[in-house]
Amino acid sequence: MSTASEYRKGLVGPPVHPPDGATGPPPADLPEEPGGSGLPGEPRRGSLVRGLLRLVRPFQWPKNAVVLVLPLLASGASPWPAVADALPVLVLFVLASSATYVVNDLADRERDRRHPVKRHRPIASGAVPVPVAIVLGAVLYLALLAGSAAAGAAAVPVLVYAVTNILYSFVLKHVSVVDVFVIATGFVLRVCAGAMAASVPISSWFLLCVFSVCILLGFGKRRHELTSVQGEPSELHRPALRAYSVPFLNSMVTFAASVTVLAYVSFLQSDAAAGGMRQLRILLSTPLAVFAIARYLQILLVSEGGGEPTRTLFTDRTMLAVGGLWLTGFGLLLAVQSW
Structure with missing residues (x-):
């Protein structure tokens, strides 16, 4: 009978556990799910449902709220x-x-298995x-x-967006710079769709602001990916990273940050920003x-964070405080204008 020390030295194969799996970890080829025991052949109640929910990434859904920004402003x-x-x-x-997300994870499943x-x-x-x-994905x-048929031109x-992102999942995500620009364009499409549905003017300055801030977040995410993967070369997980470097990405995030501020101030000065008290x-x-x-x-350059921009924006206390102040000020201005 093999001993644990012989196994650790590589002299024998892994120990065989009793059929009932009463002791020891589950077999290596059966990934253990939260809430499941990991026993071979045992149904893991709810694990598939949780997996499907994780697959559509509900924590990313709030970013679709940019659809509502121009109708609000x-x-x-x-x-x-x-x-x-x-x-x-x-x-x-x-x-x-x-x-x-479903199509993307299907296309990337082999590369994802090599990512930590x-x-x-x-x-x-x-x-x-x-x-x-x-x-x-088909459903x-x-x-x-079906929903687009009822939404008219706003759809x-x-x-x-849907067609572009299918191309992104299989082709465009592997082309450096283009990958980030496609993501940013998706948010511009969201803004346009919201304005069309609400029949409000589309501000070119606001579109530039949205596009540039998405470029900032996109290049920031690429920087984090380039510097965070240990062991295997980072381009094995995302081929587009071959054509990126940290100095280039630092320059791009700085450039995008500057454009964002200028576009935001220009939008506030434009006629598209409704109401009075423009200077205020x-x-x-x-x-x-x-x-x-x-x-x-x-967060990006000092703390080496920013790998998940959505999580960063919604979990960083400082970001949440700034967002709360902005929303409070916006609400007060709306209240004053309604008097």
């Missing part, structure tokens, strides 16, 4: 009817982005079988098409915007 003292008109488009983008973090994704880890993921796309940006809006919100960007750059 460009509708004067009573923006709520415009916001209500834009809500169906928000739902469509949730469906489209969820379907995109992404190997825990539902498809790469085996928590969601490939056929089940394909069915889920999401069918729901998107066109959503469909463009600039004086109150510009310092908060600059501070938020400075804080993100600090």
Whole structure:
């Protein structure tokens, strides 16, 4: 009978556990899921449902709320009817982005298995079988098409987003710089769809602001990926990283941060920013915007964070405080304008 010391020295194979699995870890080829015992052949209740939920990444859904920004900002003292008109488009983008995550994880499952973090994704880890993921993606796309038929012209940006991101998952994500620009364009499409649904003007300055801040976050994420992967070369996990370098990405995030501030101030000065008290809006919100960007750059360049921009924006206490102050100021201005 082999001993544990012989196994550790590599002289014999792994020990065989009793059929009931009463002792020892589960076999290596069976990834253990939260809530499951890991025993061979034992159904893991709820593990597939949890895997499907993780696959569509609900923690990423809040970023689709950018659909509502122009209806809020460009509708004067009573923006709520415009916001209500834009809500169906928000739902469509949730469906489209969820379907995109499924397609992306299907396309990347082999690379994800070699990544220290992404190997825990539902498809790469085996928590969601490939056929089940394909069915889920098909259902999401069918729901998107059905909803788009009822949304009219405002659904066109959503469909463009869906098609572009299928190309992104298989081709465009492997082309440096283009990969980040495609992601940023997706947010511009969200803004356009929300404005079209609410019948409010589309501000070119606001589109530039959204595009540049997404470029900032996108290049920041690439920088984190380039510097965080240990062991294997980072380009094995994302081929586009071959054409990136830390100095180049540092330059791009600095450039994008500058453009974002200039575009935001220009938007506040434009006619597209509804209501009066233009100078007061600039004086109150510009310092908060600059501070938020400075804080993100600090997280990215000093703390070596920023790998998940959505998590950073919604978990960093400083970011949350700045966002709360901005929303409070915006709400007060709306209240004053309505008097």
